[in-house]
Amino acid sequence: MKKIDSYLKQLQREEVLHEQGILQIFILIGQFVFLSSIYYLTSKRDKKLTKEIQGLLKTTRWKVRVLKGTKSLYNACSLSTNSVFVTQGLVRTSTHRELIAVLLHEVSHSRTLDSLSSVAVGTGSYILGFFGGLILAGTLPISGLFSYVLALTMTLVLSEIGSAAFMRQLEYKSDSFAVKYGYGDDLISAFAKIKKMWKVPKCTSIFCKLKEKIDSWFADHPEDKKRADHILKKKEFYEAAKKGPATVRRYLKGALVRG
Ligand SMILES: [Zn+2]
Numbered sequence: 001m002k003k004i005d006s007y008l009k010q011l012q013r014e015e016v017l018h019e020q021g022i023l024q025i026f027i028l029i030g031q032f033v034f035l036s037s038i039y040y041l042t043s044k045r046d047k048k049l050t051k052e053i054q055g056l057l058k059t060t061r062w063k064v065r066v067l068k069g070t071k072s073l074y075n076a077c078s079l080s081t082n083s084v085f086v087t088q089g090l091v092r093t094s095t096h097r098e099l100i101a102v103l104l105h106e107v108s109h110s111r112t113l114d115s116l117s118s119v120a121v122g123t124g125s126y127i128l129g130f131f132g133g134l135i136l137a138g139t140l141p142i143s144g145l146f147s148y149v150l151a152l153t154m155t156l157v158l159s160e161i162g163s164a165a166f167m168r169q170l171e172y173k174s175d176s177f178a179v180k181y182g183y184g185d186d187l188i189s190a191f192a193k194i195k196k197m198w199k200v201p202k203c204t205s206i207f208c209k210l211k212e213k214i215d216s217w218f219a220d221h222p223e224d225k226k227r228a229d230h231i232l233k234k235k236e237f238y239e240a241a242k243k244g245p246a247t248v249r250r251y252l253k254g255a256l257v258r259g
Contacts, residue, residue, distance in 0.1 A: 029119070032079070032115070032116075032119060035079065036079050036081065039065070039067065039077070039079065039083075039085050040065075040083075042067055042068050042069065043065035043066060043067045043068060043083075043085055044065065044066055044068060045063055045064070045065050045066075046064045046065065046066050046086075046091075049064040049066075049086075049099070049103065050062070050063050050064045052100065053084075053100070053103055053104075053107065056100070056104075056181060057107065061082050062082060062083075062084060062107055062110070063082060063083045063084075064083070064084055064086065064103060065083050065084070065085050065086075066085075066086055066087070066088055066091060067085055067086070067087050067088065068088070069088075070087035070088045070089055071087075071088045071089055071092070072089055073087040073088075073089045073090075074087060074089045074090045074093065074193075074194045074197040074198060075087050075089075075090060075194070076090060076102045076103065076105070076106050077106065078106040078107070078109045078110035078114075078115065079110070079115050080109075080110055080113040080114065080115045080116045081110065082110070083110075084103055084106040084107055084110060085106075086099070086102065086103065086106075089197065090102065090194070093193060093197060094190055094193065095186070095189075097183060097186040098186045098187075098189055098190035098193065099190075100183060100186070101178045101183035101184075101186035101187040101190050102178075102187070102190050104177055104178035104181055104183055104187075105174045105175060105177065105178045105187060106174070107177070108173065108174035108176075108177030108178070109170065109174050112170075112173070114170045114174070117170070118163075118166075118167055118170065118220075121163050121166050121167075122163050124163075125159035125160070125162050125163040125166075126156070126159060126163075128155075128159055129152075129155040129156040129157075129158065129159030129160075130152070130155070130156070132151075132155035132158075132159070133148075133151045133152035133153075133154070133155040133156065134151075134152075136151035136154065136155060137150075137151035137152070160218055161217050161218060164217065164218050164219060164220050167220035167221075168219070168220065168221065168222045171220075171221050171222055171227070172222065172227070172230050175187060175227065175230060175231050175234070176230075176231075176234045179231055179234040179235050179238060180234075180238055182238075184231045184232070184234065184235035184238075185235070187231055188228050188231055188232075191224060191227065191228070192224075195224065
């Protein structure tokens with residue numbers, strides 16, 4: 001009797017795992033298809049910006065599309081296709097160079113298929129967290145439903161933190177791409193402007209700061225300050241690289257010392 005019972009429980013667990021994993025994949029693919037269709041249907045190609053980006057990147061692959069009905073939105077995005085999207089609000093409030101900086105950042109996401117790898121890593125880490133939870137539940141000193149819920153929560157939270165960290169690396173990588181073309185300062189000022197336009201409230205109380213800290217572990221974008229520091233460091237690197245091998249060597253030695 002006991003054997004049948006545990007067998008049934010095992011089956012139930014497998015079923016839950018199966019449903020959750022598949023469901024997550026469908027949700028993510030659905031989101032991707034839905035968003036792509038919406039973006040294409042509600043956007044118009046900007047010939048001037050397209051020409052400029054194509055000239056800068058020396059390829060005709062990239063097209064810039066402006067999303068209609070987005071006068072009060074300040075954002076840009078790409079979906080691993082040959083188009084990058086930008087809102088009317090951002091076009092209106094940015095300087096020309098800030099706009100190009102943001103578009104270069106988005107092109108970088110698109111050319112390395114970041115939205116697809118984010119979906120893959122997000123799904124993979126979720127499934128891994130689920131499997132990890134099952135294994136961990138069996139090793140915990142406590143038993144029953146509580147150990148199952150606790151183990152699952154722990155591994156799923158860890159997998160969320162892991163995939164968010166991966167996505168933040170994609171942001172740093174895309175920032176570097178804009179810096180490489182000489183648009184580092186403009187990218188920093190574009191981010192500052194976007195933050196101002198979105199009216200992000202300033203955090204002063206200790207609880208707000210604590211919440212901000214915890215949020216940052218789960219955020220798929222790096223904190224502003226870390227991002228600006230990274231851009232400036234990259235800028236220094238590319239400027240040194242332009243000046244010749246000896247300077248690069250000196251810079252790299254300095255970077256190693258500074259850590
Ligand atoms: Zn980005």
